[in-house]
Amino acid sequence: MELFSSEFWQQSRIYLLLLALAPALGGATNFSNALYLGLITLVVTMAAGLVNVALKGIIEKEARVPFTVIVTITLLTMYQFYLMIFNASLLDELGIFIPLAALNVLVLRQTVLFEVEDVSHEFRKSVWLGVQFLFLLAFLGGLREMLATGSIMGTDMLARNLSFFGEPGGMLIILGMLFALVKAVAPELQQDREKGVK
């Protein structure tokens, strides 16, 4: 069974990053939550990549996607137990977005490691994507917090605040505006779709 065709992973970096936002956007209500979600995604992406590299050649083709997902979700469940004991308030705030990180496209992309020859190059590429994702998510979360409450982590930034940016609709509008800005400033960014992620 092939869930992802190999062309699927040839999409440009900006599309992969946008798709990676899908499971995390709802949890990025403020700067610190967004930072936590980005870090969690980065760590599980690296962990899934390392496990996949270690077991290269052992896992059958059909089992690659479920294997990666189950490794990831086990790690995330363990992290949930850790939070349950040491930081229950963070667990309440992030809620279902911790287990949802297992369906992140960056994690699923690690199945590519089973196929490629140059493993270290591919692994570094995925870590770099994860770092970019972390910055993007933290930026979006920070922007949302700043516009909705007028301050970031207690530091006042704006004289006025628009509370509607704190709602889900506000987040979608922020993301749309940001993407329009990216398109206006660097139109060539999304044209490297055929060339793949560099």
Added chain:
Amino acid sequence: MLDLLYLLLGGVLWNNIILTQLLGLSPFLVERKSSVEDVWGMGMMTTALMTASAFVAFLIYDVILEPLALEFLENIILILIVFLLVILFQQYKKGEAREKRWHFYLPDVFMNTAVFGILLLNMTEWETVIEAIVGAAGFGLGFAVLLVIIEAINSRVDKLPLPEWLRGIPIQLITLGILALAVSGFSGI
């Protein structure tokens, strides 16, 4: 009976999983050429997947996990159920003529965080099997209706004299944001 109707309508309007939780956004973040029929088919497929997984997950949760105090395995079991059902759906769809197009949508349907998300959110909320089925069908219908609305709006927006940098995903996301604000008006009902 009225409760079930409330559950179904809530999934479509004021509890819409995309507009209130921002789950299942992936179909809106990819630019592609499609028609209203295509997205309706994809929405119906997701609805069927949600309903089936809610049914199976509720039974397993109620019969196996809860009596044996194994609730901590919830995440792993739920994601396995979703995955197995996606495989079953794929086998079932294999013979059809539109298989190629369906294959194109498959990553979207599997990565659709809404399917896994509604299970995680509602596993302890639903009290009976009927409630689970109706509730999941409501969330699925909400997703399908939203896909069709956005597709229909897009086909009109394409004809407008917009600047190039606003076309495609940016205007799609802004439209979705405005829709989300409109739907939040229902939440007082």
